Amino acid sequence: MSKLNLTFDQGAPIDAGKLMQLVEYLNEIDANTFKLSSDVGSLASQNAAVRMISGTHTVGKVSFSGSAVQHDVSFAGKTLTTDPSAILVTIETTTKDADMVHYIKSPTATGFSVMLNRVAGISGKTTTAATTVFENVKIHYLALAKLDA
Numbered sequence: 051m052s053k054l055n056l057t058f059d060q061g062a063p064i065d066a067g068k069l070m071q072l073v074e075y076l077n078e079i080d081a082n083t084f085k086l087s088s089d090v091g092s093l094a095s096q097n098a099a100v101r102m103i104s105g106t107h108t109v110g111k112v113s114f115s116g117s118a119v120q121h122d123v124s125f126a127g128k129t130l131t132t133d134p135s136a137i138l139v140t141i142e143t144t145t146k147d148a149d150m151v152h153y154i155k156s157p158t159a160t161g162f163s164v165m166l167n168r169v170a171g172i173s174g175k176t177t178t179a180a181t182t183v184f185e186n187v188k189i190h191y192l193a194l195a196k197l198d199a
Contacts, residue, residue: 100131101195109187112143114168123189124161130195133159137193141166144186157193164189 054075056068107123134157141150149169156163168182 100129101197102192103128103130104192105190107189107191109166109189112166112184112187114166114182114184118165118167120155121164121166121189122161123164123191125193128160130159130193132196133157134162134193135196137162137191139164140190142186142188142190143184145184148184150184159195162191162193 054071056072058064058068103125105126107121109121112119137154137157139152139154141152143150151167151169153165154162155165166187168184
C-alpha cells in the first residue's frame with residue numbers, strides 16, 4: 051500500500067488530489083480487508099479456515115484388549131498453515147457407562163493420531179476395567195494452527 055501525505059492546511063480549500071489519494075487508499079484497504087460472509091459455513095474457503103479445522107472422524111466399533119488402540123484422523127483434504135499448536139478432542143459413543151481415555155500422537159498439518167484406551171478402576175480389592183467393546187465411536191476434533199511469529 052502506498053504511503054499517504056494528507057496534511058491539510060486549516061481554513062484552506064481541500065486539495066482535490068489529496069482527496070482522491072484518500073479515496074484510493076480507502077478503496078485499497080477495503081479490497082484487502084478480510085470479509086466474513088453471512089454464512090459461517092462458507093468460511094472453509096476463506097484464508098482463516100486453514101488456521102482452524104474442525105470435524106468428526108467416525109471410528110465405529112472399538113474392541114480393547116490390553117493396550118491402547120490407535121486411530122488416524124485426517125483433516126478430510128484440508129491442510130493447516132502449520133503444524134497444530136493445539137488439538138481439542140472429544141469422544142462420543144453409544145455404549146452405556148463407557149469410560150475411555152485418550153491422548154493425541156503425531157500431530158501434523160494434515161491430521162493426527164488418537165490413542166484410545168479403556169479405564170481401569172478398583173472395585174473392592176480387585177482391579178476392574180470398563181467394557182471391552184465400545185459401539186458407534188466418533189472422534190470430534192478442533193485443530194488450531196500455530197500463529198505466525
